[in-house]
Amino acid sequence: MSMMGGVRPEQGPPLTVPASFFVAAAVALAAAGGWLLYHGLGAVADRYLPGVLGLTHLITVGHLGAVMLGALYQMVPVVAGAPVPAPRLAYAVLALWIAGLLALLVGFGTGLPAALHAAAALLSLAAALFVAPVGWALVRAPTRGVTVAGLRVAVLGFAAVVTLGALMAFIRSGVSVGVPLLPAWAAHVGLGALVWVAGLVAAVSWQVLPMFYTAPAAPRGPSWTSLLAVIVALGAGVATAVLGLAPTTAAAGMLPAALGAFAVAPATWGWLIRHRKRRRSDPSLVFWRAAAAAAPVAGGAWAVAWWRPEPRWLVLAGWLFFVGFGVTVVHGMLTRIVPFLAWFHRFSAVMGKAPVPPMRQLWPEARVQAGLRIQLGAALLGAVAIATQSDALARLSGLALVGAAAVLGRGLYGALRAPASPR
Numbered sequence: 047m048s049m050m051g052g053v054r055p056e057q058g059p060p061l062t063v064p065a066s067f068f069v070a071a072a073v074a075l076a077a078a079g080g081w082l083l084y085h086g087l088g089a090v091a092d093r094y095l096p097g098v099l100g101l102t103h104l105i106t107v108g109h110l111g112a113v114m115l116g117a118l119y120q121m122v123p124v125v126a127g128a129p130v131p132a133p134r135l136a137y138a139v140l141a142l143w144i145a146g147l148l149a150l151l152v153g154f155g156t157g158l159p160a161a162l163h164a165a166a167a168l169l170s171l172a173a174a175l176f177v178a179p180v181g182w183a184l185v186r187a188p189t190r191g192v193t194v195a196g197l198r199v200a201v202l203g204f205a206a207v208v209t210l211g212a213l214m215a216f217i218r219s220g221v222s223v224g225v226p227l228l229p230a231w232a233a234h235v236g237l238g239a240l241v242w243v244a245g246l247v248a249a250v251s252w253q254v255l256p257m258f259y260t261a262p263a264a265p266r267g268p269s270w271t272s273l274l275a276v277i278v279a280l281g282a283g284v285a286t287a288v289l290g291l292a293p294t295t296a297a298a299g300m301l302p303a304a305l306g307a308f309a310v311a312p313a314t315w316g317w318l319i320r321h322r323k324r325r326r327s328d329p330s331l332v333f334w335r336a337a338a339a340a341a342p343v344a345g346g347a348w349a350v351a352w353w354r355p356e357p358r359w360l361v362l363a364g365w366l367f368f369v370g371f372g373v374t375v376v377h378g379m380l381t382r383i384v385p386f387l388a389w390f391h392r393f394s395a396v397m398g399k400a401p402v403p404p405m406r407q408l409w410p411e412a413r414v415q416a417g418l419r420i421q422l423g424a425a426l427l428g429a430v431a432i433a434t435q436s437d438a439l440a441r442l443s444g445l446a447l448v449g450a451a452a453v454l455g456r457g458l459y460g461a462l463r464a465p466a467s468p469r
């Protein structure tokens with residue numbers, strides 16, 4: 047148990063709970079790629095296009111959201127030490143989440159109020175059914191530390207992002223909700239990127255890098271300081287939306303969290319990776335390195351977008367952050383953690399009694415490498431397509447994203463459908 051660092055895998059949910067979220071996430075990534083292939087520049091040219099809103103949410107809600115919800119069902123009991131009540135409720139959450147996403151896509155595409163209202167209702171219900179038991183477990187969690195604190199803040203951020211998204215869906219349908227659109231938009235985007243995505247990735251990284259890569263424990267200064275910045279961002283975002291403040295207020299309050307997400311956390315990951323005890327090469331670490339490199343570039347694009355009204359900069363920033371950073375780091379983590387989970391569920395009980403395959407065989411290195419190359423290729427092609435406004439490159443990037451999703455799906459299938467007893 048020493049390599050487990052005090053975590054309790056036996057408290058986790060049935061393997062099918064996180065697994066179904068991860069499989070859904072791979073399908074959503076393929077759909078995002080297909081969407082980009084189909085719409086071309088129409089999916090990345092300007093933030094107000096329905097094609098852009100659709101692609102954004104296929105990635106943030108469909109892909110990243112599904113992975114993150116599934117991972118929290120797994121991590122909260124195992125890492126925070128408090129079982130999540132009614133884990134099978136997760137299947138209802140997933141079904142509502144996907145139905146809500148489909149309604150949202152229809153709503154963006156057609157503007158039909160009924161679709162937008164259905165999306166708001168389904169996604170809010172899914173979020174409530176997720177936050178109630180997971181939040182309950184997190185409140186009661188006995189484990190202390192920066193990871194558990196970070197998970198709590200990220201889940202609060204998630205609730206805020208979904209609430210703001212639902213309110214904006216009503217605004218889009220022409221219903222007045224008492225919250226003006228611009229502050230809500232700034233809060234929704236800022237909290238989605240910095241608190242929910244970057245905040246959760248950072249919290250998880252402080253646990254995952256030491257546990258899976260023999261890195262040293264996260265240094266207290268950078269990890270707690272960036273969490274503090276995330277808390278400030280959460281407060282600033284919620285206050286901006288609720289009080290209808292100028293979007294610049296949200297931006298100012300989120301600046302420290304942006305520095306944390308784009309500079310401090312990635313630099314700390316680089317340091318942790320360089321100082322790990324056993325320096326075995328591991329292709330899944332290259333995903334971490336690539337994501338750590340993408341984060342400051344995304345931050346640079348945000349900064350430019352702030353000063354230059356040209357729409358491509360904001361879309362480029364979003365693409366670099368959600369696809370270059372988010373999708374990349376998630377893909378890498380899945381290649382490392384899913385084999386571990388699958389191995390634990392399938393083989394740990396028969397250890398010593400029957401031949402057991404090595405964990406790495408459950409997600410072969412060649413497949414990790416292929417996923418890495420295609421994912422980075424897709425992220426890069428998309429960035430060039432947005433910067434140069436090239437329709438052909440945008441479609442090519444979509445095709446590559448479909449390829450990355452296919453390799454990811456193949457990896458999940460291979461690990462989760464591993465034969466129960468080896469040949």
Ligand code: HEM
Pocket residue numbers: 092093094098099102103106107111150165166169207208210211212214215218231234235238239242243364
């Ligand atoms: C789960 C429920 C969600 C709903 C109902 C929702 C709804 C919306 C709506 C209606 C807009 C357009 C606002 C406008 O009219 O200008 C929007 C924009 C946006 N949302 Fe969401 N959203 C959700 C979740 C998320 C999540 C989880 C993230 C990120 C992690 C996210 C990221 C974004 C971004 C980046 C934009 C700006 C896109 C653009 O302007 O092109 N959303 N969302």
